Each structure stands twice: as structure tokens, then as C-alpha cells.
Amino acid sequence: MPQLDISTFPSQLFWLMVCFLALYFILSFVAVPKISHVLEARQDALESKINKASTYREQAEGLLAEYESTLAQARVDAQQRYKLAITSASAQIASQQKDLLDKLNNKLHIAEQELYRTRIEVGAQMHAVAIEVAIGILKKLTGRTYSPTELNYEREGA
């Protein structure tokens, strides 16, 4: 069994030490720092990306809140304007209605006055017309032409 050949032991142990130490120094001074540096760089990159993402999200949330408050503000504003518009419009409608009513009343008044005046005028004329008609009737009945004064007199006399 070659494993038990003691004469090879010093050489094997010597080269084991040389190779092991060589590998140890290569790994601890070159490979391990390099690999851990790569892993750290990746970790840092990931963290910075995650941080960036979360700041973006915060910004987006801020914008959303801002948008919502603006929207709410706008709603309140719109409601106020609507109320204002409604009140002003109804006031205008009321005043216009009143104006119209006044005008109509005025016209009615004027018309009534005219009617009254006309009635009086007509009433006055009626007398003359009646006399004339009576004169006509009398003329046909009696064949004599009566003067209005006569008629007035007779009537007063009868």
C-alpha cells in the first residue's frame, strides 16, 4: 500500500504546507476580498435601487394626496359657485318677475282708466245719440221735426 510508505511523507507534508499556504494567501488576499467586494457592490446597488423606488413611491403618494386635496378643494369651490349662481339667478328671476308684474299692473291700471274714461265719454255721447234716435222716431211717427231742446223740455215737462 503506497499510503504507508513513510519515505514519501516528508515530501507530501512539505508540499501540502506549501500549496495550502499558497492557496490560503491567494484566497485571503485576492479572491475573498474580490468576491466580497462584488457581493457588497450588488447589495449596495440593490439597496440604492430600493431606496430610489421607495422615494419615488413616496413622491407618487404625495402627488396623489395633492391631487386628491386639489380635487376636494375644487369640489367645494364648485359647490360654492353653484350655490352662488343659483341664488343670484333666483334673485334675478324674482326681480324680473316683480318688474314684469309691476309693468303688467301698470298696463292694467292704464287700461282700466281708459276703459273708465271711454265709458264716461260713451255715456255722454249716448244722450245725444238717444235724442237723435228719438228725434228720428218722432219724425217718423209725427212727421214733425223736434229740436233737441224741445225734447229736453218735454221730457222735463212730462
Add this chain to the structure above:
Amino acid sequence: MSDPLHQFEIHPLLPLSLDGVNISFTNSSLFMTVAVATASIFLIGGVSRSKLIPDRWQSMTEMTYGFIANLIDETIGLKGRKYFSLIFTLFMFIFMGNVIGMIPYTFTFTSHIIVTFGLAMIAFGMATLIGFMRHGFHYFSIFVPKGAPLYMLPIIVPIEILSYISRPISLSIRLFANMMAGHTMLKVFAGFTVALGILGIGPLVVSTLLTAFEILVAVLQAYVFTILTCIYLNDSINLH
């Protein structure tokens, strides 16, 4: 039929000696060097043109790193981060040694007990040293289990000491035996395939399945060695 143990033989490629001790550069040393080079290229190459979104190679590198980092976090906790490089080196070295050894005509240096023992001693020595550095003399309390009745201590303490000392032995034998047995079995079935001619299709199927199984064992044993090292280290860092 070829000797199934022939694959474990060590040949010097470059004879060297230090103070009369033979430290020749052998096929074992060659594949240790290959393992070191492969591990370095795999880990450094993966992140040399690093991207935010990794490609396949970079993902594999990062996953290997993350695998060991997780293992340490789970078994030791945050205090274990300091020893990451050492545990990572241990894992990569054994992993590469086992996996490269699965390639035909290569040499599996983890199939030699002296190598696995050396690795186990690194793990064990590290755990013990860290234990004494962190807790000083108080580290000896690791041999006294919590809640044990006083009159049991004369029996329990020697058992605990024995189990503590056998840690590197069990660690090294587990890895060595797994690797050697697997490779020997593969070689035996491969030998049958050659010897049986047309009937060799049977052992060929077996050795194909065994190869898949051995790749699993190669990865698993590297993992087992590492997690046990982490558990021992946890004992030294957090005592109990």
C-alpha cells in the same frame, strides 16, 4: 490485471532535498499545485469581470463563496466570519483535490493518509489554538461537560480528552478511506471490464454508475470535512 493500488504510487518528478530530508516534487505535489491553480483561477476568474447580474461562472464563484459563508454563519455564527478565509481554503483545497482526482490519469492527493492527516491537523490545530487564544486556561473546561455529576468526572474527563484527541484522526481517516476505497473500487471494476472482453459491458455499467457516485462522494467529503471543522471551531469559540 493491473494492481488497483498502483494509482496511489508516488513518483518524484523533480528530486529535491532539504537538509537531507527528501522533499521531491512528486506527482502528488503536482496535483496539489494544479488544485491550487484551479481553485484560484475558478474563484478569481469568476469575479474578474464582475457584473451586477452575474454570468454562469460568476454565479458559481459567488455560490461557492455563499455556500461556505452560510455554513459558517449557521454553525459558528458571526464570530466565525474572522476565520472565513481559512475554512474556505480548506474546503477549496479538498474539493479541488477530490474532484480533479476523478479525472482519469490524474492523481488524488486526498487518498493519502498523510495528506488528510496534515489537513486534519491544520483544522484541529487551528481550533485548539483559537480556543486557547480566546479563553486561555479556561479552554480546558471543554473536557468537562455541562451538568455532569461530580463523581462521574473521573470517567467523563478522560473520555472527553480521548474524543477530543481523536478528532483529527477520525477527520483524516474519513476522507482518506472514502477517497481510497472509491478509487480502488473504480480501478477494480475497470480491470474487470478489460479482462472480460465483450462481457465487460457489465462492469463497465457498474463503473459508470460508480463514477457518478464517486463524484458525489468527492463533493460530499469536502463538505463533511469543512462542516466538522466548523463544528470543532464552534466548540473552541463558543465553548459550551
